[in-house]
Amino acid sequence: MLSNSALSLTHVDFTWPGHPSFRLRLADFHVVRGQKVLLLGESGSGKSTLLSLIGGILVPDSGCISVDGHDVVRLSAPARDLFRAEHIGVIFQQFNLLPYATPLDNILLPLRFAPMRRQRVGDAKKEALRLTHALGLPQDLIAHQQAGSLSVGQQQRVAVARALIGKPSLIMADEPTSALDAGSQSAFLDLLFQQCDEAGSTLLMVSHDDRLAARFDQTVSMAEIAEFERGRAT
């Protein structure tokens, strides 16, 4: 079971340091390798905290979080950062890119922090151009424009290329379509799924939009798997 799971969280208990009323508890959550999972939850349901825990930015007080068979909880802080760089691709809602760098430099950015992933890619620039071509982005746009001058839809696709370069085992996407209009949303998901399949990456996508559920292998709601307390900030 464990060897087959891309992501597995068991008995995770997390309290924000200094905010004891801010607590996330999660008994059991598994994602099978290669699957596309939609995690539904309203804003304030602890989705971001969960992603930060998986990404190794936050550490639970107890429990086990294993990504691709590695327990991230037991790693040191620098090792968790390195692990995230090597194994996880991240796509945000918007403003994914460093606006002053070219899209190409943005795509190559995670490789800077992940030597093994970089080695796996081989010719990084060629791979970046292959990805962007597959995502329907014109080549001269990628190498010569500043990322800040791209449209939101183009930026999101550059973010997909960046998350997928070097084929990380897990892609975490935090409401990647919410800044897009309905027509582009569907096209964006097509591209995202296609590229995840090609790279063999598992996809964990967070959204509050349950209309997307039909397109995923598995849909889980935050409320089902986790218990989230959010006391009033004092």
Place this chain on the structure above:
Amino acid sequence: MSLLTLAFRSLLSRWITVSLTVFAVAMSVALFLAVEKVRIGAKASFADTISDTDLIVGARSGSVQLLLYSVFRIGNATNNVTWQSYQDIAARPEVDWIVPLSLGDSHRQFRVMGTTVEYFQRYKYRGGRSLAFAAGERFDDMFDAVVGADVARELGYQVGDPIIVSHGIASFTEHDQLPFTISGILAKTGTPVDRTVTISLEGLEAIHVDWRGGAKIPGQATPADTLRAMDLQPKAITAALIGVKSKLRVFQIQRAINEYKEEPLLAILPGVALAELWQIVGVAETALVGVSALVVVTALLGMAAMIFSGLNERRREMAILRAMGARPTTIMGLLMVEATLMAVIGALMGVVFLFIGLAIARPYIDAEFGLYLPIAFLSSREGWVLLAVIAAGAVTSLLPAWRAYRLSLADGMTVKV
């Protein structure tokens, strides 16, 4: 994309605030280096005022005072040296040469100095350079005068022009019956010689023949030709420059003069007195260096403030880097690299500003203050100053970098702004 190019691109994207900050650092560095140049130039030109003279003799007073009135033509002698004493010293076997100086009169704002022709041969400046003539030659006649470069330039004098000596300094009584003729104009030296009118001791004596006790004797006016025929041996002089035969004897003769029985005299070593004088002036020097160093500190603090104020809007950027796997220390390093980069560019631009400023201002400073500032490659001391500025920039950036470290730890991959 390396951390350095990342930092550089990030700086480029904020080029207005960044260039203003870099400009401030550059200006402060240029100011600091310019102050250094002027300070060292002034010190050198100060020490270069007189050289190859072993002793200066005058009436007993302070050594700095003697140096000031005999060499710098600042202030007045409290007393004179009698001709008898002068001749006693000149007759000493250790003395190689001796040049008398007689001061007290003026021409416009310039001092008039009576001396012998040997002065032009013996007076040396800037490491042994001799006086050179830009035009004409040394005085020959009793009523010949040699003027310094500044005198000629400011008053528009040519060789052959008449020149009238005024009695005393800043006085309205003029020796107008006995005009002098300019026989030569000296080349620029950057020393007080440029602002001096030099005449012969006899000439100076001659214009005072009809004077007693600082006032003109009414109705008496000895004609120039009669004066020329007279034996005009001065009764006293103001000071004398001495060269000794053997440097080993300098202290011996200095003591002999200081213990001279007939008259209270003082002999000083010019180098020692110059150092003493510079110690007094040196307070201003230290203050100047201190103030310009503070300007550099202010510019660097301005840079830290600029980085600080930009942190909040850059939290997104930091979150992206964190999500990509950057450590919080990498974020911290990025900010420090940025600051160091700005300090490096600022320091280098400061050097460029300095040289441009020097190239423009040098002729003016040389002409106006007699201060020659060499445009030389940076000295090792200036190199250290630049390194210190860059290091201080890096250290100053620790504050905002630490803040960024805390922020990126708290924000992680997400920013709630």
